[in-house]
Amino acid sequence: MNILLSIAFVGAWSSGFIGAKLGSGSASTVTLLMWRFLPLALVLGVVALTAARSSWRGLGARDLLRQAGVGVLSQSGYLLTVYYAIELGVSSGTTALIDGTQPLVAGALAGPLLGLAVSRTQWLGLGLGVAGVAVVTTADAGAATGVAWWAYLVPFLGMLSMVAATFLDRRSRTDIRPMVSMTVHALTSAVVFTALAAATGGLTPPADGSFWTAVVWLVTLSTFGGYGLYWLILRRSGVTKVNTLMFLMAPVTAVWGALMFGEPFGTQTVAGLALGLLAVAVVHRGDRGARGDRSGRRCTAAVGPLTPRRSAWHRARSSSRRSERPVPATPTAGPGEG
Helix, strand or coil, X not given: CXXXXXXXXXXXXXXXXXXXXXXXXXXXXXXXXXXXXHHHHHHHHHHHHCCCHHHHCCCCHHHHHHHHHHHHHHHHHHHHHHHHHHHHCCCHHHHHHHHCCHHHHHHXXXXXXXXXXXXXXXXXXXXXXXXXXXXXXXXXXXXXXXCCHHHHHHHHHHHHHHHHHHHHHHCCCCCCCHHHHHHHHHHHHHHHHHHHHHHCCCCCCCCCHHHHHHHHHHHHHHHHHHHHHHHHHHHHHCHHHHHHHHCCHHHHHHHHHHHHHCCCCCHHHHHHHHHHHHHHHHHHHHHHHHHCCCCCXXXXXXXXXXXXXXXXXXXXXXXXXXXXXXXXXXXXXXXXXX
8 A cells, every 4th residue: 555655646746747837838837826826725725714723723923924935935936937947848857856956955055054964975965966957957958949048047946945945944943733834835825926927917817728627737636636645655654755755756757748748858868867866865875874973963964855844744743852853844845836
């Protein structure tokens, strides 16, 4: 059963990038994202006011404002850049791989920004990850036609937005339940994308059936399917298992995009994806080595899943001390939200 759940989770989470590709040909990025978040915010808002009312007890305006800020970075800013990059012609696999460097970058920045231990092995892993991105991006750019060079920089902006959300969330000292953070992030994104759509004349959805197919795909398969399976596997198998599955998203998305949209998937792409997976293995090895050092202190710059919301997921499932948790937090809008 765990194997089947893992396969379903990887597919559902990776589907976010494919859904973005499906909708990119029928409407602008802000229109697609507005109609994705409006029904999601409505459903979560109703649940928050009824079945999940107790989750909001003890929270102040400052806590909610911080979560709104995390939502702007981890959902609005991140998804806007991911969808826009795909709209510009960047392949879904390349976008997924660039997104996949988020936990590596967050782990590397944990040292200078938070004063946490980052080993040389982990820095080596980060370098391998960056090399893998460079190889795949070069292959994608060489095979694509009519895609501006700067389009490949757009996903990096989204990845950095996710890193910023990770550290903003890390500074919170309040335990936020998953339902609260998900609802606040969805409502914030619905407001942001509705405002952007209104400013750009994109409020009216197209009549094209592929647009609504993409919206239903993203809301059901990517959001509810991806998040639901994430939480289920997290409870059944723990965060390490989920972390490992997260790094399968880029190769799965690359193969899926090649089969469904004819995106480039040659020897160079395979080599780049292999470098990315090797980077993950190296960083995890560095983390295990740091945990067993002579001082007995646990290295907290471990690789985590692809998206922030540590308050929503990690803190909800662990009563361990704050100083012992990994820095990169867990999903809000990673591949499953792509």
